[in-house]
Amino acid sequence: CKEKIITVVGSGLIGRSWAMVFLSGGYRVKIYDNQPGQASRAIAEIRKQVEELQEAQMLRGNLSASEQLSLLSSHDDLSQALEGAFFVQECVFEELQAKQAVFQAVENHVGEDTILSSSTSCLMPSNVFSLVQNPKRCLISHPVNPPYYVRLVELVPHPATLPKAMDMAFELMSEVGQAPVRLRREIDGFALNRVQYAIIAECWRLVKDNVISVKDIDLVMSEGLGMRYAFIGPIETMHLNAPNGLEDYLGRYREGMRRVLSNFGPTPEFDGEAATRITEEICEFIPSDQENLSARRERRDQLLMRLAKLKK
Ligand code: NAD
Numbered sequence: 001c002k003e004k005i006i007t008v009v010g011s012g013l014i015g016r017s018w019a020m021v022f023l024s025g026g027y028r029v030k031i032y033d034n035q036p037g038q039a040s041r042a043i044a045e046i047r048k049q050v051e052e053l054q055e056a057q058m059l060r061g062n063l064s065a066s067e068q069l070s071l072l073s074s075h076d077d078l079s080q081a082l083e084g085a086f087f088v089q090e091c092v093f094e095e096l097q098a099k100q101a102v103f104q105a106v107e108n109h110v111g112e113d114t115i116l117s118s119s120t121s122c123l124m125p126s127n128v129f130s131l132v133q134n135p136k137r138c139l140i141s142h143p144v145n146p147p148y149y150v151r152l153v154e155l156v157p158h159p160a161t162l163p164k165a166m167d168m169a170f171e172l173m174s175e176v177g178q179a180p181v182r183l184r185r186e187i188d189g190f191a192l193n194r195v196q197y198a199i200i201a202e203c204w205r206l207v208k209d210n211v212i213s214v215k216d217i218d219l220v221m222s223e224g225l226g227m228r229y230a231f232i233g234p235i236e237t238m239h240l241n242a243p244n245g246l247e248d249y250l251g252r253y254r255e256g257m258r259r260v261l262s263n264f265g266p267t268p269e270f271d272g273e274a275a276t277r278i279t280e281e282i283c284e285f286i287p288s289d290q291e292n293l294s295a296r297r298e299r300r301d302q303l304l305m306r307l308a309k310l311k312k
Contacts, residue, residue, distance in 0.1 A: 004086050007089070008029060009032050011039045014145070015042065018119070018143065023046075023068040025175055028071045034092075051065050103138070113137065115168055117141040122188070122190075136165065138165070139157050155183065204274070
């Protein structure tokens, strides 16, 4: 696939990250943004980050920083940006109409076989691609922030997407070092956010009902479940946690799981007195001013960087 062109449409946080991931795989990356000057600002930012990563010996791929950067260009004209592209990764604002309009415009400038991929976090493929003439080559490639260290990509098909388009996206994502997973059909929230929201809901209920503090429920994840979940998922965890595997686990714990799950509360509203109290509690140890939040984000990214190294 080398020397092939990927166009990134939208050069904010996620567009920049995708560009860096594709460059690390040796692809030529053309960035387009409809805000004048934004794509060239993105290039300056990517340049800085790629050089810092090289310095920290965390640069991905086999090419040097300067080799990767020589594959990158910015364009203020959409048709120029799309010329020669075999894969388009859309990363514009999370607004349905904006995305629909982008794909309608993109389709006019690319061939039948060009794969059209959206980064949307929570819009359904059948909505995002509803104005596209040929949805067979359309899919969602949902990354996790920051994609350079957290490699999961959820591939979600439109009902008309051809298996070969899913296969191509899977191969591309694997080749550039991401960890793609396929959903067999579209579903609200995809897989990651459905699981994430289930965890958030129970954590919220436990704090709201005064069973545990905010600090302690976060430790339940970071010092407990999260330790294994960085390496093995919940199904493998069950399989390993009984002497004779999953069947054995179910025999031992099925009743307990059913009992506990049957007394989970209703979906939280995430507002009112509980929201005020939980916000106050987290702000006691992480105040929500920019300085404190940036420091914690920096710490998160540093830790993720080290974890990514360990997982390699
Ligand atoms: P962002 O606001 O940082 O960037 C959006 C960029 O798109 C801006 O540069 C803007 O100028 C550009 N843009 C807007 N309309 C455009 C158009 N019509 N044509 C070209 N460019 C246009 O947003 P982001 O955080 O990078 O999110 C982009 C997408 O990625 C969203 O769909 C979001 O849901 C998804 N996503 C975000 C995250 C995250 O954590 N930020 C994680 C996964 C997926």
